[in-house]
Amino acid sequence: MNMKNFADNELRIVVTDSGLGGLSVMAELEKELRRRNHFGNIRLIFFNSLAASDFGYNSIITKEKKAEVFNSSLNSIENLFNPHLILIACNTLSVVYEDTDFKKRTYTEVLGIIDLGIELIEEKLHSNKSSNILLLGTPTTINSNSYKNRLIKHGISESKIINQSCPLLESEIQINPKSNKVKLMINNFLKEALSQSEYLSDKVITSLCCTHYGYSEEIIRKSAEEIFNKEIEIVNPNTKMVEETLQRLKLITKDFSNITSEVFSQVLLKDEEIKSLSEIIYQDSPQVSQALQNYLFEKNLFDFTRV
CATH class of the missing domain: 3.40.50.1860 (Rossmann fold)
Known part of the structure; x- marks a missing residue:
């Protein structure tokens, strides 16, 4: 794993999806990391790469436009969080990622599903x-x-x-x-x-x-x-993604300190979505469930145009 900036004793992992499905990956990952107790300070960040509630990736006609929107999201992820690892916990975005400029130039480790x-x-x-x-x-x-x-x-x-x-x-x-x-x-x-x-x-x-x-x-x-x-x-494949992430973290042997979880979205989440999914996620990770309930809504996390 690219251990850039790990000197600050914080490992940053961003999980991204075109909705909230990937939260199940983050919840299982948080559970397994806490159970192992030897990875040091870990900041888990869920980043919703959906640009707008009426502008989902499956409604975008061309693959070039899909790549442009996701590329903007990935650039923001890198600029905002400087992650050591990005998990694309989304099959749709794993397809789209192949056509992004981000893939061609990034030094950040990216794992698709x-x-x-x-x-x-x-x-x-x-x-x-x-x-x-x-x-x-x-x-x-x-x-x-x-x-x-x-x-x-x-x-x-x-x-x-x-x-x-x-x-x-x-x-x-x-x-x-x-x-x-x-x-x-x-x-x-x-x-x-x-x-x-x-x-x-x-x-x-x-x-x-x-x-x-x-x-x-x-x-x-x-x-x-x-x-x-x-x-x-x-x-x-969600469980397989967690297993692969843990394999990549095996070289890290710092003493356990703290795990934090955050959820970011520039799309306003519906109360019924939060309620139903947080109840399911709670079974694996009360912390990630709480992070969803207290998610950070920011209107301009990443730029996009509709045409």
Whole structure:
């Protein structure tokens, strides 16, 4: 890990997402860091890279514009916090990151989630090579074919892969991951996925290719079991991202001192979002749950234009 400025005895890790799904990654990371108690002072920062409530990345038409907006967010992250590590806890933004100028010039270590998701899927395939793979994600993630193409490149037959886009599901999950609307949307998307499958084996590895989906994991599992009538194994890359981060921190052996958590957003969060997600996050990390409830709203965290 690039240990720039660690002489100040503070390790800064920024977790970013195009919404609040990545908070589940930060909550699990905070829990694991506190359990290990030997990394020194750690400042965990969640940075919402959503530019405006009516200007989400999946509604932006061109990949160039998506990259421009996320590039501005990344520049602000670097300028405001000078982080040692940036975790892109968002499949959509991990796709967009590849086209940013930030990637070409930064010296900050950046970890995206897609490669970790691929590793996790392949690990599951070792025990049952005939399994189908169901990829659930946002339009940006699914239409980019980032998961599908990499799996094919690694020798997995295209006929085993079901690529299912779930428009706006992440937004509804953020409002209430257990709502009837979320359940209905999940059912409809899974039925679409079933209709496009060429053949089904006895097992369907279902990858949650959006960090929001973990909040509704049990609903997805139950619906998939009913609709596919097969064994369902859920793959959630969020945990893999935490494991990889801990691996990268292994060289740090400073005595435990303090962990702090903060949440920043230039989009005003809805009370119902805060309430529903903070209750779920609390199970892993009361500290991150409290940080969400006390989030810092700043209108001009990063610049963007709509055209």
